[in-house]
Structures are given as C-alpha cells and as structure tokens.
Amino acid sequence: MAKSKSTFKIRSRFKGDVATIQCQITHPMETGMRKDKKGNLIPAHFIQKFTCEHAGDVVLDTELNTSVSKNPYIKFKLSGAKEGDTLKLHWVDNKGNSDSAELEMKSRRRKKK
Amino acid sequence: MDQQRRILLKSTLAASATGMAISAGLLTPKAVLAAWNTSAFTAKNVNDALTGAYGSTDIPESDKIKLKAPELAQSGSKxxxxxxxxxDKTESISFLVKENIQPLCATFNLGSRTEGYISTNVKIGKSSDVIAIVKADGKLYSIKQYVKVAIGGCGG
Incomplete structure (x- = not known):
C-alpha cells in the first residue's frame, strides 16, 4: 500500500504517571451489508487486528468487527509512560492490508494563561 | 458469421464478469486471518458470541464496572x-450490541500497564442493549445499558 499519509493520528495527555492516549485510524470499515447506488453490495472491508506497543510491551491488542465505526477511534490509559516516548502502532484488515507507524507521544499544546 | 462473433464476445464478457464477482465474493471470507476470533465475531446472537470469545455465557453483573453510553443516540453510525x-488486574474489555447482526463489536486485550479504561465508537443498527464484558483476574463481569437510536447505523 503506497500511501503518502499515515493512517494513524494520536494525541496524548499526561496526568502524573498516567497517559491518556487517543488514537484514530483512517479506514472505511465497510460492513458488507451496505449497497451502492446500483444496488450491489459493497464488500466488507474492516480492520480486524490493532496492536499498540510501548517500550517493548504490548499494551493494547484489539480485535475489531465490522460494527466499529468508520475511522475507528480508540482511547485508553497507560501508566508508566512519559512525554517523548514512542508508540508502535499496527493494524491489519480483512483484505490483508496493513499499516504500521511509530509515533512520538506528545502532549497537547497547553493554553496560555 | 458476424452474428456468431457477437454472441461469442457477449458470452465471454458475461462469463468473465460473473467469474470476477464470484472470486471477489469468495475471497473475502478466506482472507480472514487465523488470529481473528472468527467464531465469536461472526456469531449471530449474544450467547454464541460470548461462548466463542470467553467460553461462558453465565456472567454476573458487577458494580465495579462503569459503562458510559448515551441514552439516546442521534445517529447509530457513531x-x-x-x-x-x-x-484489579483487568485483562480484557469487550463491547457487544445485542440487536446487531453480529453482536460482538470489539475485544480489547489490555497489557499489564494499561489502565482499565477503554473508549471507542461503534455502530448500532437499532435501539438495543449495549453490553460490556470485563475479564479481571481470570473472572468475567458484565454491565449493560439500553441505548435508544434515532437513526440506525448499519446498512445506511
């Protein structure tokens, strides 16, 4: 899959030792039950496995079904992570396509007082 | 002669088109990866899905789990x-939507450093009970909430 843009978007927030990570993957997540304008079924196309690694540990190992919304969004909390750490993300869909990325955990820009 | 040629062309075109459609249709289920829990995810009712995913359907409710879901969802697509x-030791969290054709939406297996919290977006076909299953320290717990959906999110 030659894609210029990464399918991942992450946003992290830190509170003490715990990081809240929001992750969004760009993916159509077709259920296989929708029809196009001509009435033909659009074949199912959805992410089946999504994993997230931090410092060599698998912190999240997810299996998804067609009923997860388009452009899946996952939010989770991770302890023992600090700003600047790298998250390794990877997904595989039912057509065998996959994408992986290594992203730095950055906190959102704080509002100026 | 000319007419025969037309017929031949037409029939070959039709044959190749159907052939392609069949192979495309057949490829989809075969491409399913071994690691994906096919029996649980393709199950048509909650009990089969739970048996496939956890091997048990008798799951007690627990007040130590909180499920946050809207009482009325404007659109079921998100x-x-x-x-x-x-x-303690929350190992996995699953989401099920009772009235969906395939109730099991997602299973999140948490690492040892991941806190017991997951938030995600799912599609809900019509007003339904939403069930969350939490596996902690080898035991299963559940919680459910009724979500009313104004516009269904499956099959658009």
Whole structure:
C-alpha cells in the first residue's frame, strides 16, 4: 500500500504517571451489508487486528468487527509512560492490508494563561 | 458469421464478469486471518458470541464496572461507548450490541500497564442493549445499558 499519509493520528495527555492516549485510524470499515447506488453490495472491508506497543510491551491488542465505526477511534490509559516516548502502532484488515507507524507521544499544546 | 462473433464476445464478457464477482465474493471470507476470533465475531446472537470469545455465557453483573453510553443516540453510525473498570488486574474489555447482526463489536486485550479504561465508537443498527464484558483476574463481569437510536447505523 503506497500511501503518502499515515493512517494513524494520536494525541496524548499526561496526568502524573498516567497517559491518556487517543488514537484514530483512517479506514472505511465497510460492513458488507451496505449497497451502492446500483444496488450491489459493497464488500466488507474492516480492520480486524490493532496492536499498540510501548517500550517493548504490548499494551493494547484489539480485535475489531465490522460494527466499529468508520475511522475507528480508540482511547485508553497507560501508566508508566512519559512525554517523548514512542508508540508502535499496527493494524491489519480483512483484505490483508496493513499499516504500521511509530509515533512520538506528545502532549497537547497547553493554553496560555 | 458476424452474428456468431457477437454472441461469442457477449458470452465471454458475461462469463468473465460473473467469474470476477464470484472470486471477489469468495475471497473475502478466506482472507480472514487465523488470529481473528472468527467464531465469536461472526456469531449471530449474544450467547454464541460470548461462548466463542470467553467460553461462558453465565456472567454476573458487577458494580465495579462503569459503562458510559448515551441514552439516546442521534445517529447509530457513531455511538461513543466507554468502560471504566475498577477491578484489579483487568485483562480484557469487550463491547457487544445485542440487536446487531453480529453482536460482538470489539475485544480489547489490555497489557499489564494499561489502565482499565477503554473508549471507542461503534455502530448500532437499532435501539438495543449495549453490553460490556470485563475479564479481571481470570473472572468475567458484565454491565449493560439500553441505548435508544434515532437513526440506525448499519446498512445506511
């Protein structure tokens, strides 16, 4: 899959030792039950496995079904992570396509007082 | 002669088109990866899905889990569900939507450093009970909430 843009978007927030990570993957997540304008079924196309690694540990190992919304969004909390750490993300869909990325955990820009 | 040629062309075109459609249709289920829990995810009712995923259907409710879901969802195509588990050693969190054709939406296996919290968006076909299953320290717990959907999110 030659894609210029990464399918991942992450946003992290830190509170003490715990990081809240929001992750969004760009993916159509077709259920296989929708029809196009001509009435033909659009074949199912959805992410089946999504994993997230931090410092060599698998912190999240997810299996998804067609009923997860388009452009899946996952939010989770991770302890023992600090700003600047790298998250390794990877997904595989039912057509065998996959994408992986290594992203730095950055906190959102704080509002100026 | 000319007419025969037309017929031949037409029939070959039709044959190749159907052939392609069949192979495309057949490829989809075969491409399913071994690691994906096919029996649980393709199950048509909650009990089969639970048997496939956890091997048990008798799951007690627990007040140590909180499920946050809207009481009324405007659109079923994107309903945010979040689960907070205050149980020790939370290993996995699953989301099920009872009335969906395939009830099991997602299973999140958490690492040892991941806190018992997951939030995600799911599609809900019609008003239904939403069930969250939490596995903690080898035991299963559940919680459910009824979500009313104004416009269904499956099959558009």
């Amino acid at each position: 309903v945010t569900l979040s689960v907070t588990s205050n149980l």
